[in-house]
Amino acid sequence: MLQTAFDTEPSLDAKEERDIYLSAFRFMLLARVLDDKLAALYRAGKIHGGVFLGRGQEALSTAVGISLREGDVFAPLIRDAAGRLAFGESVLDSVRTHMGSPHGPMRGRDGNVHRGRPREGLLPMISHLGAMISVVNGILLARRFQKKSGTVGAACIGEGATSTGAFHEALNQAAVEKLPLVLVIADNQYAYSTPKSRQFACDSLARKAPGYGVGVQTVDGTDLSECLKAAGAAISRARTGGGPQLIVANLLRLCGHGEHDVADYVDPKLMNSSLGRDCVKAAEEFLARRHWLDASQAAGLREDIVHEIEAAVAQAQREPAPDPFAEEWRAIASEHLCEGQPEHRRI
Amino acid sequence: MSLTYLEAIREAQARALRDDPRVFIYGQDVGAFGGAFKATKNLAVEFPGRVIDSPISEDAMVGMAVGAAIEGMRPIVEMQFADFSLVGFNQIVNQAATLYWRTNVPCPITVRLPFGGTSGSGPFHSQSIEAIYAHYPGLIVLTPATVEDAYSMLLEAVALDDPVIFCEHKFLYYHLKAEKLPDEALPVGKARIAREGRDLTIATYSAMVHEAIEAAKELSGDGWEIEVVDLRSVKPLDTDTIVASVARTGKLLCVGEAWPWGGVTAEIISRVTAEGFGLLDAPPQRLNAKETPVPYHPNLWAAHRPTARSVAAAARNLLRQ
Structure with missing residues (x-):
């Protein structure tokens, strides 16, 4: 999160603009390098379960995270490492959750992308697609009750999630209640292995927006500049009473569904098309063209990032694993109503 | 003045809204219309803006409640019929029920399920699905059988820090009446001896408590004294009270309106057998609805569910052993 993001400043001076782009690029690169590190740890057998990366979606994800403010709500999905970092999640939270550290926010009870800090506005996703959108709605409705105005909630999904009932119910619900929801669809062409032609039959998901009565923008998801402008505008409109906003970003997933997936089903034509452009590279070139970041500065930035990530990994690796004997095994807050294990009962 | 079970639910919600600014009600037709059963009658007028009509979106209704609870509210979600809660099942069992365990952030939501059979309601407005929810860690499942419990347990449900x-x-709803609302009540998690006896324990809950009491009255004509345990909550299940009753009677019949495969009655028998096998003088028995969807016609429906007559017959069989 930035103090000064696009949604608060209708016109930015050159220095502010540069600062935002540099900050955004830093989050994109941080997410990319962190993803690479997590992939390496996964291949080395250091991470149990899955690893799901956001390669190719850093521009869009960062744009959303960086355009939100403190007090806003963010429900990222599996490819939003960049947006999480931009929203304020620490590298350590990610590494600890991937490695199952009891000191992470999920304490080894859930892993990888299933992490968050709900009280700080960062929602931990469940695996069921579309399910987080109505939860964001609920937080926004609560704030209306509590007379807290001026905050927005953003939820990220992929194009596959638009096929769910949960997506439909929640977007419709947000529209009915005129909630300040920004719903971001990363149309990354494949839901796991299923091409989008098997997911929906309209020519663009943006067409759905008028049906729900919500505003919409379509962007090139590989272009940081377009993503920043669209996210800033959508968040600003939602914040100022414009009701729910939809963003549809066209891009390509530059990795498998998870690191277990070689993704040989991806059409090579797509990889060679403009959709397959690497947004991190494109952003770096953009910054270089503007003379905001030269090659040696970029190398220095990358070096700093590598150090930050290595430090977090080293710390998480030194931490103990969760202890099943120390685990409370209690799923409810009302301790006096906990049944526990039958074998622990007397008689 | 007397009031019904349904009116007690309305009064409990009114009191919760009055006493706690964090409470709001969300559901289909609950606003100006006052709900399909009128459980929220006039509440939208008394508490403007806090009794909100939802779209027909059970999934989003529960998701909305979870979000509001994260933000410190105490939502009550009314499902028009328990059967429709299955459309919101995912949000209940995967979102609400797991939130506290995953994040340490409590999820104080109350989901009201008008459930169970009534004559003429058919397969999709009659289901008893308490056991499905009880199966999931993270949920509390309450099944009040009396007007007093409907009132006090709904208030406690709203006050609890967990999804109920x-x-x-x-x-x-309309059959049961009480003279006044209770001033005090057993807490959630405690079963109640609805009728004392020494020859056989019937452990049951909700509407079946009344069928069991009718059966006990019938059997008392033959000199049998039947103890009826009203579970009140199926999760947590007050095994202690059931086992203590079986210790007095030596015989156990579990009665439930839900389907026979698994479920609350099976759970009770499993626990009593494991924890109090030596107390049993005969194999524990159970009586449930028939293994078909709930039928529409009154003749079929009356035969589908346990009734005082079938409960009495099952009890006689067990007493003869």
Whole structure:
């Protein structure tokens, strides 16, 4: 999160603009390098379960995270490492959750992308697609009750999630209640292995927006500049009473569904098309063209990032694993109503 | 003045809204219309802006409640019929029920399920699905059988820091009356001896408590004294009270309106057998609805569910052993 993001400043001076782009690029690169590190740890057998990366979606994800403010709500999905970092999640939270550290926010009870800090506005996703959108709605409705105005909630999904009932119910619900929801669809062409032609039959998901009565923008998801402008505008409109906003970003997933997936089903034509452009590279070139970041500065930035990530990994690796004997095994807050294990009962 | 089970639910919600600014009600037709059963009658007028009509979106209704609870509210979600809660099942069992365990952030939502059979309601407005919810860690499942419990347990449900599935029986809505609302109540998690006896324990809940009491009255004509344990909550299940009753009677019949495969009655028998095998003088028995969807016609429906007559017959069989 930035103090000064696009949604608060209708016109930015050159220095502010540069600062935002540099900050955004830093989050994109941080997410990319962190993803690479997590992939390496996964291949080395250091991470149990899955690893799901956001390669190719850093521009869009960062744009959303960086355009939100403190007090806003963010429900990222599996490819939003960049947006999480931009929203304020620490590298350590990610590494600890991937490695199952009891000191992470999920304490080894859930892993990888299933992490968050709900009280700080960062929602931990469940695996069921579309399910987080109505939860964001609920937080926004609560704030209306509590007379807290001026905050927005953003939820990220992929194009596959638009096929769910949960997506439909929640977007419709947000529209009915005129909630300040920004719903971001990363149309990354494949839901796991299923091409989008098997997911929906309209020519663009943006067409759905008028049906729900919500505003919409379509962007090139590989272009940081377009993503920043669209996210800033959508968040600003939602914040100022414009009701729910939809963003549809066209891009390509530059990795498998998870690191277990070689993704040989991806059409090579797509990889060679403009959709397959690497947004991190494109952003770096953009910054270089503007003379905001030269090659040696970029190398220095990358070096700093590598150090930050290595430090977090080293710390998480030194931490103990969760202890099943120390685990409370209690799923409810009302301790006096906990049944526990039958074998622990007397008689 | 007397009031019904349904009116007690309305009064409990009114009191919760009055006493706690964090409470709001969200559900289909609950606003100006006052709900399909009128459980929220006039509440939208008394508490403007806090009794909100939802779209027909059970998934989003529960998701909305979870979000509001994260933000410190105490939502009550009214499902029009328990059967429709299955459309919101994912949000209940995967979102609400797991939130506290995953994040340490409590999820104080109350989901009201008007449940159970009434004559003419058919397969999709009659289901008893308490056991499905009870199966999931992270949920509390309440099944009040009396007007007093409907009132006090709904208030406690709203006050609890966990997701509560509040199963209110539609058959009891209008039939059951009490003179006044209770000033005190047993806490959630404690079963109640609804009728004392020494020859056989019937452990049951919700509408079946009344069928069991009718059966006990019939059997008392033959000199049998039947103890009826009203579970009140199926999760947590007050095994202690059931085992203590079986210790007095030596015989156990579990009665439930839900389907026979698994479920609350099976759970009770499993626990009593494991924890109090030596107390049993005969194999424990159970009586449930038939293994078909709930039928529409009154003749079929009356034969599908346990009734005082079939409970009495099952009890006689067990008493003969």
